[in-house]
Amino acid sequence: MTEQTIILITGANSGVGYATTQVLASYPNNHIIMGCRDLAKGQYALTEIQNTDPKGTISLLQLDVEDDTSISKAIDTVTQQFNRLDVLVSNAGTAAPGTSGRAQLSQIFSINVFGAMLVSEAFIPLLLKSHRPYLIQVSSGLGSVTQACDPQSPYYPAAWDEYRMSKAALNMMTIQMHKRLQERNVRVFAFCPGLVRSSLRGESEEAVSAGGQAGDPLESGRGILGIVLGERDGEAGGFINKDGRLAW
Template sequence: MPTILITGANSGIGYATALKLSTQPNNHTILACRSPQKAQETLLSLTKTSKGTLSTLPLDVDDDASISAAVNIVSSQFGKLDILINNAGITAHTATGRERLQRTFCTNVFGSMLVAEAFTPLLLRSECARLIQVSSALGSMGLASDEDSMYYGSCWSEYRMSKAAVNMMVLELGKRLEGRVRVFAFCPGLVRSRLRGEGEEHVSAGGLAGDPGDSARGILDIVLGKRDGEESCFLHGEGVYPW
């Protein structure tokens, strides 16, 4: 039974992915969340329709001690990790200036990298290991520099910078783990999420945001090995983005 860990599993893309994975009868999905209460609520919600098995894991990607404790728990309970979906991320939209940059990079870049490195020894114990980093087309330098791209004039500069760093992280990890762990960056697209704020206008991006369940199907394809030929690439649901 493959063991899959999702960070930030209680909302947005994380929750939609957990829901999609829980419909697979042979998966064990670990719901890693900063808040134990939200993790438990997510577990209870998914248990109603789950065909696989589920468990929760306290994990704050901004806290080194929390990351270390999470690795120890997964190691003692499962002995290995087959899939790591590094999803946790923020926009720090309520902060400004240096604080906004620090918070955005602390979670999206430092947290993601440290989680990936910490769980790598457990991934290396798997025969079918995959590391999936949730990124964004907003972090593509190719799209950001293309005047004909819809992403050319987008805002959220700090967020874009952090996702560009995440993409470099994926390239470097892909080289470091080549032949042992398949590494992917995946853009879920613009979907309903509290990433931008709590109100409906923010969650729906003014009505433009799609269903995160559609993006979750793209992540499921990677989990199932359907896109192994595109490892160490920047994927989206219909193809590959330029870095």
């Protein structure tokens, strides 16, 4: 029997993480661990996905990327259950809608940068036990310094400063991790899921749909599936979206 691919997705109960769980769980060989900070929300999401009769298997894991105790317990659980991790989709993120000033900066950096880094570092030893490990950071085109400097780019306008700064930092972290881990066979990516419907910008329909411009997060999930299937191995160490490479 073929060995299952063990995939942990942080922030899996909503938006991009939820859709990625749906897509990856449609493959019989995959086991998805839904990392969720709120187990009640996680259970609700898990039940919804189970009702679609996925071909793969799914479990739920309490994981708050801002809480070191939660991260340690999550490591213990995955170690006991699987003793390795094949794919980490470091997806949990926020734009901290409804906040401003220091509170907004703290929340955005605590989750998008510190959380992503500390969770990734904590799971690297388990990734190194896989014979085909992937470390995927869910970033954003808004984190591209090149695009922010290009007046022709749709990402040029001055807005979303705090969020953009956090994703630029996440991109730098990805570059550093790639350099450190490539010789250990870990394929590291920064992945932009595209502008898709989610609660990232707030709960109103206007915010969820980004004024009607946001696409289907299942497309983001399919992009991540391509990485997991090995279709993007030649772009490892890069900043990519579903269609190709992005400028850092």
